[in-house]
Amino acid sequence: MESILSIISALCIGLGIFLGITGAVGIVRLPNFFTRLHAASVTDSGCAFLILSGLMLQSGFSIPTLKLFFILVFLLITSPTASHALAKTALDCGADPTPPPYEER
Amino acid sequence: MISITSIYAGACLALLAIMGVTITRAIRGPSAFDRVMAVNMFGTKTVLLLSLLGFLSGRPDFLDISLVYALVNFLSTIAILRFFEGRTPTTTDNDTADTSVTTEE
Amino acid sequence: MLFVLFLTFVLVAFWLLLSWHFTPFVLGCGVASVALTLYLALRMKLVDEESQPLHLSVHIVGYWAWLAKEVVVSTWDVTRHVWSPNKRVHPRVITVEATPQTAFGLMLYANSMTLTPGTVCLDVTHEKIKAHALTEDAAASLESGEMGARIRRLGL
Numbered sequence: 001m002e003s004i005l006s007i008i009s010a011l012c013i014g015l016g017i018f019l020g021i022t023g024a025v026g027i028v029r030l031p032n033f034f035t036r037l038h039a040a041s042v043t044d045s046g047c048a049f050l051i052l053s054g055l056m057l058q059s060g061f062s063i064p065t066l067k068l069f070f071i072l073v074f075l076l077i078t079s080p081t082a083s084h085a086l087a088k089t090a091l092d093c094g095a096d097p098t099p100p101p102y103e104e105r
Numbered sequence: 106m107i108s109i110t111s112i113y114a115g116a117c118l119a120l121l122a123i124m125g126v127t128i129t130r131a132i133r134g135p136s137a138f139d140r141v142m143a144v145n146m147f148g149t150k151t152v153l154l155l156s157l158l159g160f161l162s163g164r165p166d167f168l169d170i171s172l173v174y175a176l177v178n179f180l181s182t183i184a185i186l187r188f189f190e191g192r193t194p195t196t197t198d199n200d201t202a203d204t205s206v207t208t209e210e
Numbered sequence: 211m212l213f214v215l216f217l218t219f220v221l222v223a224f225w226l227l228l229s230w231h232f233t234p235f236v237l238g239c240g241v242a243s244v245a246l247t248l249y250l251a252l253r254m255k256l257v258d259e260e261s262q263p264l265h266l267s268v269h270i271v272g273y274w275a276w277l278a279k280e281v282v283v284s285t286w287d288v289t290r291h292v293w294s295p296n297k298r299v300h301p302r303v304i305t306v307e308a309t310p311q312t313a314f315g316l317m318l319y320a321n322s323m324t325l326t327p328g329t330v331c332l333d334v335t336h337e338k339i340k341a342h343a344l345t346e347d348a349a350a351s352l353e354s355g356e357m358g359a360r361i362r363r364l365g366l
Contacts, residue, residue, distance in 0.1 A: 010112045017119045019285065020150065024126040026292040027146065033138050034330070035301050036130070038288055038344040040146045042327040043123075046285045051116070051153050055160055058109065064159075066227060067168040071152065071175055078179040080324035082145050087330045087342060089186045090138040169228060 009057035016050030019043060033090060037083060044079035048072065113161040120154045141185050148178030213257045214248065221247055269364055276360060277322055280351070284328040287347050301342060303332065304349050308339050309358030319361050323352065 019042055026039025052072045059065045124147055131143035152171045159167025225240040251257050291299055310319050316339075320331040323341055328348030333340040343349035 006109055010109065013112060013116050016153075017116050017123075019289070020120065020123045020153075022289045022292050023146065024123040026288070027130045027143065028126060029292065030299065032301075033136055033142070034342050035299055035344055036139065037142060037330055037342075038328055039292060040142055041324070041330065042285055042288050042292075043146060044149055045281055045325050045327060048149060048153060052156065055156055058160065059165075063227070063230060064165040064168055067165070067172060068156065070224075070227070071156065071168065071172050074172070074175045074179075075149065075152065076325065077321075078175065079149065080321045082179055082182045084320065084324045084331050085183055085186045086138055086142055086145070087324075087332050089189050090136070091332050093138075093189060172228070 005057050009054040012050045012054030012057065016047045016054065019050065020047040023047065034087065037087060041079070041083055044075065044083070048075045048079070110161065113157055117154060117157050117161060120150055120157065124150045124154070137189065141182060141189075145178065145182045148174065148182070152178065214252070217251060217257055218244065218248060267364065273360055273364060277325070277357075280326050280357070284326045284348055284351070287345055288327045291345055299344055300346060301344050302349055303340060303342055304353060305338050305340050306352055306355060306358065308335065308337055309355065309362045311362070315361050315364070319358055322357055322361075 023039050023043030026042065027036045030036045030039055049072065052068050052075075056065045056068045056072075059068070127143050127147045127150065131140045131147065134140055152175045155167050155171035155174060159165055159171070221244045222240070225244060229236055229240065308316060308319065310316050316334055316336070320334050320339060323329050323331045323339070326348075328344045329352050330342045331339060332342055341352060343352060
């Protein structure tokens with residue numbers, strides 16, 4: 001039982017790290033600000049959820065799990081808010097959300 | 106069987122690499138919002154890294170720090186965006202290109 | 211008054227969770243900081259049904275499950291686009307109708323939209339929501355209006 005939980009949590013952490021790498025690659029490769037925002041959003045929701053869930057599975061029913069749950073809830077509420085604030089402020093400041101189609105580079 | 110400690114350690118290293126990639130976007134820009142976005146993502150990753158480090162070193166107190174860091178990170182992002190709010194893009198004024206909001210590369 | 215009681219309860223629970231010390235001095239600090247936070251929240255007129263969603267029905271759990279599925283699908287979509295060797299993305303700005311009627315429903319709609327990778331909400335009014343979509347699939351799923359219809363069905 002213990003080892004099954006360990007394997008599931010290790011898988012969660014691994015998948016979370018993969019999504020984190022995806023986001024990092026995304027914010028380097030994608031061509032403009034608004035598209036990079038989507039890559040950051042992948043890491044904010046997926047990566048944080050998976051890593052914190054993996055840690056929660058490790059610690060069982062205890063105070064650390066409760067704290068991890070609070071961190072997760074905070075991140076899930078604040079990261080869309082920050083993304084929206086970024087997008088709205090960028091738009092208000094005149095950034096162009098739809099530049100012409102990109103060439104490969 | 107890989108021990109869970111080595112999974113934590115590997116995840117910490119991967120997160121550090123992700124943060125390294127993220128900081129390159131913060132340095133390269135090109136717009137101010139790219140930098141803010143990168144710093145925000147860096148902060149989210151710091152929260153995850155702190156949680157993982159707490160589990161790696163067996164000190165759940167780290168979770169308090171990461172909880173507070175999540176809040177401070179969100180607040181600082183919003184505060185910087187409030188600073189930019191209402192500014193018009195200064196694409197013609199190249200003298201202040203360092204601090205002004207430039208739109209696209 | 212109900213909102214004030216609820217906020218007090220949340221703040222006290224949060225303090226106890228974080229401190230987990232029951233000496234008189236620490237508890238006194240807790241009472242003082244809860245009182246200060248309550249005073250500030252009341253002064254900023256933040257205590258209303260928008261910040262204290264007490265009226266949510268249990269059906270919100272079903273909505274969360276649906277939203278989780280959407281997040282997984284669109285995460286996969288964005289991940290594919292990030293790793294694909296020919297980096298042709300076709301981002302676009304779309305406008306969808308704001309189906310939810312209440313302020314809380316609108317907030318939920320915009321936040322769910324932004325939480326889903328591939329779509330970011332740009333601007334919210336009571337009639338229209340402007341959003342930026344990274345891929346065709348993300349734009350299509352947003353334009354189908356299913357998310358808004360589901361929130362509307364929750365009575366928001």
